[in-house]
Amino acid sequence: MVSTNLLPDAAERARRAGVQRVPKGTLVARRFARNKPAVAGLVIFALLALLALVGPFVARWGYDDLDFGALKQRPSAAHWLGTDIVGADMFALCVRGLGRSLLIGVIASLGITVIAAFVGTAIAYFEGWRERVGMWIVDMLLVIPTFFLLAIMVKGAAGTSGWLWLTAALTIFGWVGYARILRSIALSLREREYIAAARFMGVPSLTILRRHMIPNLGSILIIQTVLGVVYAVQAETGLSFLGFGITPPDTSLGVLIRAGSSTLLTAPWMFLEPAALLLGLSLSMTMVGDGLRDALDPSSASAGRA
């Protein structure tokens, strides 16, 4: 299949043992590692994730155990982060809440990004009637009363599986507006010559979307995923506040912050602890997002100094 007669001379032919290459993943990892804040963000995020995973095993109390001898206690040896008004251990609650919020935020945000990226670029890429039908459907979805449907869906499934329904609902109703924005950005991408070049090479449409269109929206997608985590946690908080989100005995950072805000003056730790975790989560995600964007963007300065 490979012809050798193209080579200019015998000396060249002797060197013809293919080429050495560094895989793209390694390149991106190297560029990411040069960015100190991004690495710090990744470490913070990893620590938070570790806390959420290992926390339940090291905590002295379960999140649903109540210590009636210690109501509204400051942090102490018995209760590392204090207790709330009904005597539940704040450490156990925070660990549980962090885990829930992380799961909801990350899954919903990833889901939204993936669906929006594929739908948005696909509508832009396929011109003609497919584009018109796609846009019509997206516009129809935009006018649906999302909040109402969301509330019905989550309310219908009580108990410990409620968070799964919440995640699914946030994903299903979250991608529409975003897909519309991505489509308008992708409209300029589809006119690029490398897209035409790939088409003329016979590359299948789905591969063009996956390899050329979506990666070139990379920085936008990454920022969206990062902010999407914050958005999902906020949506969860809002729904929980109105009684449509996570319901006790299950808990989340949003539920905890709401509970803590009512005792902000008398027992500030109840508010500050989950708020600090939420802040750490958002901040670390932002730093990771920035680092990833620079690592994926060939025009950035992540190539280091010559």
Add this chain to the structure above:
Amino acid sequence: MSGAPPERVDRAERYEPGGARDTALHVRDLHVTFASEAGPVRAVRGGAFDVKPGRTLGIVGESGSGKSATALAIMGLLPGTAAVSGSVRLGGRELLGLDDRAMCAVRGRNLAMIFQDPLSALTPVLSIGEQLAEGLDVHQSLTRAAVRARSTELLDLVGIPDPAERLVSYPHQLSGGMRQRVMIAIAIANRPDVIIADEPTTALDVTIQAQVLEVLRAAQRETGAAVVIITHDLGIVAGLADDVLVMYAGRPIELGGADDIFYRPTMPYTMGLLAAVPRPDLDRSRRLVPIEGNPPSLVALPPGCPFAPRCPLAQDRCREAEPPLVAHAASDGHRAACVRGAEIESRDLSWSDVFPVPAAPPSKLASVPREQRKVVLGVENLRRHFALTGGGLLRRRVGTVKAVDGVTFDLREGETLALVGESGCGKTTTLLEIMRLAPPDGGRITILGHDVQALASGAARMGIRSELQIVFQDPLASLDPRLPVYDILAEPLITHGWRAAPVNERIGELMRLVGLDPDHVDRFPEQFSGGQRQRVAIARALALEPKLIVLDEPVSSLDVSIQAGVINLLEDLQAKLGLSYLFVAHNLSVVRHIADRIAVMYLGRIVELGDVERVFTRPSHPYTRALLSAVPIPDPKLERGKARILLSGEQPRAGATIGGCRFRTRCPTYETLADAERARCDRDEPELSRRGVTDVASACHYPS
């Protein structure tokens, strides 16, 4: 204002008293430094020249040589973050150091500028009359009636028909050439002493370029201004400039009269430029001489002559200190910045002595006559019409754009066919129609004997795809910036079912084939220079060993010295691999150099088709004659003595319907015909037909 490190001013470059009195613009020791992440970028280092009233100075150089930064520094239009030092005197008055308010009084009044892109240089929301009036009102107090009269006079001067009615037009209602005329009208409105034109015709077609340059000459005659014309096109310089300044890496490296520079260059870089530029008046037997390497980065320049790493004559002393711009020959007007200048001058070296001419590999198919070669691509009566829809809800069809309207040609094995014509003539549409591999609106396309219309299955289409590849104009746009070169080259192979091991081997082969280092496969396109990027694009096109490569302006985004290398590569690949090229270009000099056959298109049809040598030496269609006469030749004597056929007006919009011959509205022959003869042009559309025994066919009722 200072900030650039002070540099030793050489005696020859020093300001000479008395000299400034009769010079319009006097520049000495100009330095411009920009800040960047990587460190200060020294864009201009020691710019020095004089321009006398009524004279024209051409500044030539490749991208990044500092020519535009020089112009902006003179105009005081650089951003505040740039450091500018030195001396710019306009009629004896120092301009550097003036504040913005004082510069405003100078700009437009004494000093005017014409920019490259007239669309972005004109405000879209103001009419032309308002923009002309604005320039007049700032510097003169005239009555409304006087402003109007002067504006009309100016538009008439730059050759805009119906000037009084045109005053109320908006920029988008005018074509590119018309807009550039308006720019010139605004520039000369206050009879400036100096006009700086920065690439004034780069965005225009060659026929329009000829018209605009003619207007520029007229404007200079009218105002008696000194003109500084900045361009990369040596042909334009040859035709317009009295003196020429060559810049390289921010430094003036040779200055002299046009004849000195073109016929007796001293600096090896100037010689290299002249050897690398394809000429419309010479056939392809003269091989182009590329200058090896790339211009240096302006961030951390090594000591010594910046051209030394690319110079075949470089010695150790070239790398010690930067040579000053001094006279080496008898005439003081001709200066070069070269330590070996005197030696080059006394030995009378020319480019053929300095630059080794690369040998051309023998062509596989040279001995096979054209008739016996296989037809690789056949296009018969190809049509592509676009519906012109009106706005509003119903999108009613209001007209038809006949982008391609009956194009017929064939392309044989191992030959190059060039499609040329002004923008909008349908050449790119023809290419895309061929690349689409879908049944055309009308006509037939056959590739390697397969009728595209009959390609039923996807597999058959994929088979043809591997034989047909494309190289686009701008490699930065046609290579996915997110993928390293390895993945870019692997894409066609993997798409066509290659496995990993042979793909890796093939990529090594391809990199060597196009003259790139195989170890650079991990780099992203942005990390390569323009010429290298285009080599990557060519390697990608070659990956599947196609028979036919479609080249869409493959060298027009490259600098002259780099372009020569890519043209040579394309020629070598054709000779070695027996490829056929379908080449679309607007640069006719490149076409003459690379093509075997040429098809001249006008408004969706081919008006002349045949052997390149015959068409260039004896064009028979009046449009071809006008097109060829408009191409600037990089040779001052030929360029000035040349008889130009200036076409009146511009190519009509593609939606327009012209009965009979489409070219008759601009045809110089038509104007000389008697009414009875004209009737035939008005009525019958001429068919492309052969003349006599030659291979050349043209579509004209009255060919020459």
